[in-house]
Amino acid sequence: MTVRELDAAAVHDPALRAAYARCRTLNARHGRTYFLATRLLPVDRRPAVHALYGFARHADDIVDDLDSTASPGERARALLALEDQLESGLRRTGAVTEPVILALSDTVRRYGIAHRHFTDFLASMRSDLTVGGYASYEELGRYMHGSAAVIGLQMLPVLGTVGPREEAAPHAAALGVAFQLTNFLRDVGEDLDRGRLYLPAELLAAHGADRERFEWSRRTGARDTRITDVLRAAAAHNRAVYRDALPGIAMLDPVSRPCIRTAFVLYSGILDAIEADGYAVLHRRSVVPRRRRAVVALDGLVRAVAARRAHRRAPGPVADPHPARPRVTAPVQKEPV
Template sequence: MNERAPATSPEVLAAGYARCAQVTREHGTTYYWGARLLPEQSRRHVHAVYTLARLADDIVDLAGPDPGPATAAALDAFEASFWDAVDTGTSPDPVMAAVATTVRECGIDDECFTRFFGAMRTDLTRRTYDTWGDLLGYMDGSAAVIGEMMLPVLRPGTDAVAPARALGLAFQLTNFLRDVGEDLDRGRVYLPQEDLRRFGADPHARVVTPEWRALMAFEIERNRRLYREADDGIPALPGASRRCVATARVLYARILERIEAADYDVFASRARVPTVRKAALAARMVTSREPMRLVHRDRAALDPLGGTWVSDDPVVLLDDTGSPVGQAPKSAIHHDDTPLHLAFSCYVLDPAGRLLVTTRAASKPSFPGVVTNTVCGHPRPGEDLAEAVRRRARSELGVEVHDLRLVLPGFRYRAEMNGLVEHELCPVFVGWADGDAVAPDPAEVDDVQWVPWEEFRDDVLAGRRTVSPWATEQVPLLAGLGPDPRAWPAGARDALPPAAALGPAAEAA
């Protein structure tokens, strides 16, 4: 970036920033009301960043469903004028002069704008995105990067890049959900095609069906997860910036509530938060001792599943090879895109060969009310898997398990229920209890049954008994080990995920 002093006169700059404020008030009212809580110097920078993004977006959007070479040329010319203004520190266009002044004064990285304009060009040719990952790739340049641009303006006290990116993504996904009808008019669909197929929903029909409601409920919960991720960064902001971002975050999230109140009908009208409510929230933020109190009461900050995590121990996060890459509380990682992590599963039998079958408590956030094998869970970081199995069986069922044997060391699965995904490398054990006495924890287990293994196996294989997704996949593998669980061969320790620890307390090959 050229470091020459800007040559734009104060009068031209004042006119440019005034126009940026007008554009923000007309088109980005949530940003506008949030920015009102900032000092004037910071406020004008927020207006400038918003206006640059808005004007570039308008070039593409106003071209309709078939933007041609003229639209591409207009976007090229707009970007060229931006880079020229940043390089020289001035522009004949007051708005661009103001934008360039903001970029230079705040030290916003050039790379942010390279990614942003790249995303704008994507809209010239791309109409759909097959997966959530594909859409995130586009949103990196169109949304997450806006959060990064704002960091030098808001000046957080610590590294807040990840929360800032999450907030940018949350804002844009809210726009996508609100503007489905408008985007269809432009020939675009910003909902992942894999989600549309999964729920059997068709936005082109512009009709609210049960399938459409299910899709929108899923996407709204995904959106709220992004807001919760962003919330981690708000406390790191200085006072005025914290109030600004908290206001914008709560107001934007309330658009989702308006969509729900309209029965997910985003075709007939545009979901909006009334201006009077925006002004009222801004006033409350000004007088509030701590704006995070208002954020934490917002619906997007609440537990989406309505259940309670009985414990919130850290779980071991894995890469695709099963090697550890970190750890996090289980409540924080279990959502619609749960990362791969380490778990265990165990089938406990009594001396008569009966399997202890459990029904998970209806209050559990993860797979409530599901009938499954005896016990499953997550080892704590560094915890021996066999000890983790015994700990879990003892605390959840009041059962002491002995003669543990590792039988499926490399079992892996991914399953979804009610918008929550389990994604685990989950070694499977078999163990024995001395009797049939069970004392289940009602916070974990609603019901227990002792069922002959042969009966349970045959019912699952024949589809006569519905069990958890992991048990559905495990039972055929266990059946392949032989008819008698006592004779099942031990699995090899070296087939365990590298992150798993297993000492001599469990039988393994």
């Protein structure tokens, strides 16, 4: 399947093919929901999504890998080295040895993705090395602009839109934030083990809880209704962000909608699983049941096949002022990193 994807995307250079294959492996291994949804995209667009995910995952592993014995200083230096590679790749000013950067740089050039999205992303990754909590949703939102919203914005040129891209952009950013808020809820216990809590202090205080109580619950396995109230309120806030994101799906190229709709349904379904588990996320990881995942995936496949058939029957291309197909021959004007 990798060969077919790379051939369809007109990726022929052996080193570049190996780099994209590395990103695909990262997506398949660590992003089960994203990888499943990506398989619903037209085959020629999948390598670009793998490259975007592979870069994000690689940076996240530098910062968050619990199995690593690297010190905070070593992690900071590794992140700086990755940033140097990124700048060399995007500006074409030096040799790139990191495979995920090689694939990412190629994707950025093919689709004309704004360089600032990656700069903002790495800024948020750096903050994870020193920041362990947030006072308010407003403060957390500034962090999530770089860690989540820009992911949605990076994806838009690949997915394509049926109208002006700027109209879909706020919804794409909201979906990135919604996905990350779900991650924060699902992984709150693991994040505490890393010394972080992404639930704002103001939310905890509103329900009579604090960080120490969360750490006590994680350490002892004991439950507390105040913690449950915090998590329930956080889930309600998360669902509101999903509602803000939902209109953006209809703004995408029809052949891309099944992919994003499937990710939307599966990821928001994690909130249902958390609720069904009694908000026990400090003690176990909530997951969407396998049967539910299969039903959603099958529905997505049916929709994807129908969209591609309709696309082939259409008399002309989708009226998208920002085409989603790779621009291999036309040069893309660079913008500052």
